[in-house]
Amino acid sequence: MKRYLHSLFDKASSRLDYLKDLTLHFEIPPNNDFGDLSCNAALLLSKKLKRNPRTLAAEILENLEIDKNIIYKTEIAGPGFINFFYTPAFVTGIIAEVLEKGDNYGRSNKFEGKRANVEFVSANPTGPLTVGHGRNAVCGDTVANLLEWVGYKVDREYYFNNAGRQMRVLGDSVRLRYLELLGEEVQFPDEYYQGEYIKDIAEEIKNEFGASLKNEPAEGKFKIKAEQEIFADIEKSLISIGIKFDLFFNENLLYSDKKIESLLGRFKEKNLSYEKDGAVWLKLSELGNEQDKVIVKSTGEPTYRLPDIAYHITKFERNYDLIIDLFGSDHNATYPDVVAGLQALGYDTSKMKVLIHQFVTIVENGEIVKMSTRKANYITLDELVDEAKADAVRYFFNMRNISSHMNFDLALAKKQSDENPVFYLQYAHARICSILKMVSEQNLVASTANLHLLSTDVEIQLIKKLHQFSEEILNAALQYEIHHICVYLEELAAIFHKFYTFCRILGTEKDLAEARLALIGAVKIVIKNGLKILGVNAPDKM
RNA sequence: GCGCCCAUAGCUCAAUUGGAUAGAGCAACAGCCUUCUAAGCUGUAGGUUAGUGGUUCGAGUCCACUUGGGCGUACCA
Numbered sequence: 362m363k364r365y366l367h368s369l370f371d372k373a374s375s376r377l378d379y380l381k382d383l384t385l386h387f388e389i390p391p392n393n394d395f396g397d398l399s400c401n402a403a404l405l406l407s408k409k410l411k412r413n414p415r416t417l418a419a420e421i422l423e424n425l426e427i428d429k430n431i432i433y434k435t436e437i438a439g440p441g442f443i444n445f446f447y448t449p450a451f452v453t454g455i456i457a458e459v460l461e462k463g464d465n466y467g468r469s470n471k472f473e474g475k476r477a478n479v480e481f482v483s484a485n486p487t488g489p490l491t492v493g494h495g496r497n498a499v500c501g502d503t504v505a506n507l508l509e510w511v512g513y514k515v516d517r518e519y520y521f522n523n524a525g526r527q528m529r530v531l532g533d534s535v536r537l538r539y540l541e542l543l544g545e546e547v548q549f550p551d552e553y554y555q556g557e558y559i560k561d562i563a564e565e566i567k568n569e570f571g572a573s574l575k576n577e578p579a580e581g582k583f584k585i586k587a588e589q590e591i592f593a594d595i596e597k598s599l600i601s602i603g604i605k606f607d608l609f610f611n612e613n614l615l616y617s618d619k620k621i622e623s624l625l626g627r628f629k630e631k632n633l634s635y636e637k638d639g640a641v642w643l644k645l646s647e648l649g650n651e652q653d654k655v656i657v658k659s660t661g662e663p664t665y666r667l668p669d670i671a672y673h674i675t676k677f678e679r680n681y682d683l684i685i686d687l688f689g690s691d692h693n694a695t696y697p698d699v700v701a702g703l704q705a706l707g708y709d710t711s712k713m714k715v716l717i718h719q720f721v722t723i724v725e726n727g728e729i730v731k732m733s734t735r736k737a738n739y740i741t742l743d744e745l746v747d748e749a750k751a752d753a754v755r756y757f758f759n760m761r762n763i764s765s766h767m768n769f770d771l772a773l774a775k776k777q778s779d780e781n782p783v784f785y786l787q788y789a790h791a792r793i794c795s796i797l798k799m800v801s802e803q804n805l806v807a808s809t810a811n812l813h814l815l816s817t818d819v820e821i822q823l824i825k826k827l828h829q830f831s832e833e834i835l836n837a838a839l840q841y842e843i844h845h846i847c848v849y850l851e852e853l854a855a856i857f858h859k860f861y862t863f864c865r866i867l868g869t870e871k872d873l874a875e876a877r878l879a880l881i882g883a884v885k886i887v888i889k890n891g892l893k894i895l896g897v898n899a900p901d902k903m
Numbered sequence: 904g905c906g907c908c909c910a911u912a913g914c915u916c917a918a919u920u921g922g923a924u925a926g927a928g929c930a931a932c933a934g935c936c937u938u939c940u941a942a943g944c945u946g947u948a949g950g951u952u953a954g955u956g957g958u959u960c961g962a963g964u965c966c967a968c969u970u971g972g973g974c975g976u977a978c979c980a
Contacts, residue, residue: 388919401922404960414960439923440960485980527980640978651906651976658978665980690974693907719908720973761916766909766973780915780929788942796939829919836919848917851927862935862944903942 362398363387363832365431366445370402373424379406380421389829396436396444397825403441414441452821453812455828459883460809467830467890472512477683478676479505482599482606483520486591487531488556488734490598493689495742496721496767499758499896501687502604503843504716506894511838513683517605520672522612523588525662530554532584538563539583543572556737562590598742602751603896610675612668620671621663628656633705648701665695670702677708684713685841693717716841718763724770740771749781752897756783759895760847782851786888787900789854789861793885794901796866800878805871807878814873815880819863823856823884830887834894843895850891857884 366387374380383402390399403418410417418437427435434446459466481501484494505515522528534554537547542563566574566586574582599605615621625641628634633644639659643666646653656667676684686696696715704710723730723740732739746754760782761767815824829849837845866874866881889899 386919386922388922391918391923391925395923399922404922407960442923522980525980638978642978655978660978662978664978669980690908692975692980694975695980697906717908717974722973764908765916768915770915782928784942785928788940792940792943799939833919840920842920844917845919848919848927851917855927858943859945861939865939867939903940 362431362447362451362828366398366400369425369427370421372426373421376424377421379410390442390444395438395442396434396446398445399438400443400445401441403437403443407441417441418443447825449813452824452828453809453815455824456812456879456883457809459827459886460807460879463886464890466886467834468510468512469831469835470512471835472508472682475513475682476680477505477508477513477515477685478518478679478681479508479515479685479687480518480520480676481505481687482595482604484595485522485527486588486595487527488554488591488737489558490595490742491732491734491739492721492723492742492745493732493739495602495745495754496718496758496763497687497689498599498604498742499602499755500716500718500763500843503755503759503846503895504685504687504841506896507834507838507841507843507846508683508685510834510894516607516681518608518610519606520610520612522668524613528584528588529580531559531587532581533579534559535563535566535583535587536577536579539566539574542567543575552735554735554737556734558591558594559587562587565590598746601743601746602755610672612672615668615671615675620675621667624667624671624674625657627706628702631705633702643698643702645698645701648705650697650701654698666698666702669695669699673699673703673713674706674708677703677712682712685716686713687716687718690717690719714841716763719766721767721769724768730771752787753781753783755896756781756786756847759843759897762842762844782847783897784903785858786850786854786892787898788903789857790885790888790892790899791901791903792861793857793881793888796881797878797885798901799867800874803867805866805874805878807882808872808875809879811872811876812879814876817864819856819860820877820880823853823860823880826853826856827883827887830891846891846894850888850895853884853887853891857881857888 367385370380370385380402383405385400385402387398387400390396403414403421406412406417407414415437418441422435422437422443425435429448431448431451432445433448436444436446438444462468479501481504482490482494482498484490490498502517505517508515530552531554534549537549537553538560540547541549542560566582570582577583625634628643633647634641634656635644636642640655641657642653643656644653645651654666655664657663673684688696700710700713700715703713723732730738730740742754749757757769815821833845833849837843860881864877866877869877892899
């Protein structure tokens with residue numbers, strides 16, 4: 362519908378010059394009395410043209426060639442809003458459209474032919490995924506889904522590093538636990554990985570190799586085994602919430618393919634780096650950032666910046682139209698350096714979008730639980746899924762704006778099933794399925810022949826809500842804000858539940874019953890499609 | 904100190920990105936099941952949108968300052 366109105370304004374702009382470079386904005390008014398869509402163009406223009414907004418609105422209206430079959434009424438309201446009212450024929454026509462498009466209703470081809478890379482999770486294999494990773498994982502996967510719904514071909518990518526100091530410490534942690542199991546006295550340093558999973562891995566090694574690894578170095582079998590085990594667990598955790606990656610990118614590849622080396626050369630060649638105190642520095646202060654930063658330590662080892670930049674260059678070389686990075690807020694200081702470096706080398710960083718999600722704070726008995734993988738003080742994603750099931754966990758993370766800090770009480774998480782609105786949505790779907798099952802035994806079939814019989818407020822509201830779905834998706838995708846889908850679905854489900862209470866199907870006159878069947882069939886499609894984007898099941902029965 | 908994020912009902916959060924009377928869930932209170940699933944519906948109560956100023960037709964939303972919180976501020980990632 363918005364597209365139709367845009368086209369009307371486009372035509373009118375040939376007569377009204379001031380409409381030409383105006384970005385139009387249509388929105389759904391807060392109140393039914395104000396119509397179905399509202400436009401504030403006159404208000405915006407009044408400032409620029411120094412004219413009364415209401416007379417401007419009247420002038421615009423006169424120049425719109427409105428199809429009376431689609432919009433039966435327009436009005437100028439308040440300070441100068443132009444309100445549009447849909448005809449009943451247009452409204453009921455929505456149902457047929459939903460039914461016809463089915464599983465594809467809500468998809469758009471706006472970004473057809475474009476390719477996107479969404480990088481998320483990217484946790485190094487040093488321990489199980491925590492609740493914090495869970496938020497990242499769910500949000501990343503949902504953003505990817507959303508992009509697919511607007512036409513992108515999406516690669517979900519996981520970047521990891523299995524070299525370096527962290528991994529040495531991991532290997533040595535396992536080695537010490539192994540020696541402990543063999544009955545040796547060992548000093549287990551505080552800064553080593555304290556988690557129980559380290560002991561489990563040591564146990565497995567002991568079962569496989571007996572005492573034969575007494576003199577094995579930490580970076581040998583210990584590290585390798587730990588990495589394998591942990592990675593397998595990570596993948597299992599991800600699959601348990603329905604996430605599968607297309608690509609795993611190992612940081613090592615950047616070294617073995619000489620990407621780091623050549624990048625260093627390019628910085629030097631462009632005079633963007635220099636040596637000081639035995640280290641190599643990147644001239645970030647000349648690129649608009651606060652201060653210069655080290656890219657190669659005096660030990661000869663690069664800092665994270667160099668591989669990160671090299672890694673992103675590979676994304677540009679792989680020709681993505683959109684490159685998304687999803688980080689937790691603890692990384693908020695790192696990406697500007699990477700972006701500045703890329704920009705200096707001439708890459709089009711406007712293709713990049715960095716999404717930062719805020720932390721999930723776990724509160725237990727009124728106190729905040731500080732999470733640390735190293736100190737083994739964390740709640741794992743697996744524990745959360747055990748307590749609250751995958752659908753509830755996915756919905757829980759999807760339903761909030763990623764920029765908002767999330768609090769949750771662990772005690773509450775355990776009874777989360779009662780409070781999570783996901784069940785409200787699933788229940789609506791299950792109720793529809795139940796009706797459809799029941800009518801199949803009667804002599805009733807969904808029919809679009811008599812949709813004009815759908816005339817109560819709640820029915821009209823429900824249909825109009827269905828119409829908003831595609832625009833909600835597009836809007837959410839353009840802003841990478843997935844929680845809008847949840848808000849929309851909850852509103853839709855609320856109207857449906859009201860409909861369910863007031864408008865019966867069984868025992869109603871045949872034509873009306875069949876029209877209502879068509880309506881709930883359409884509702885079912887939209888709920889199912891919406892939940893699909895969120896990665897949540899739509900059960901037939903509850 | 905500096906940078907990013909945040910502050911909305913008792914609690915957890917929305918608010919169409921500057922729009923018309925700030926909305927949901929949970930908790931509280933009062934109702935609704937002999938008819939398609941009560942994991943539902945109806946109603947009541949709950950707000951100086953942290954504070955102070957500013958910008959304009961119009962501010963929860965933008966700007967400045969203040970207060971309070973989270974995350975950073977490494978030759979860790």
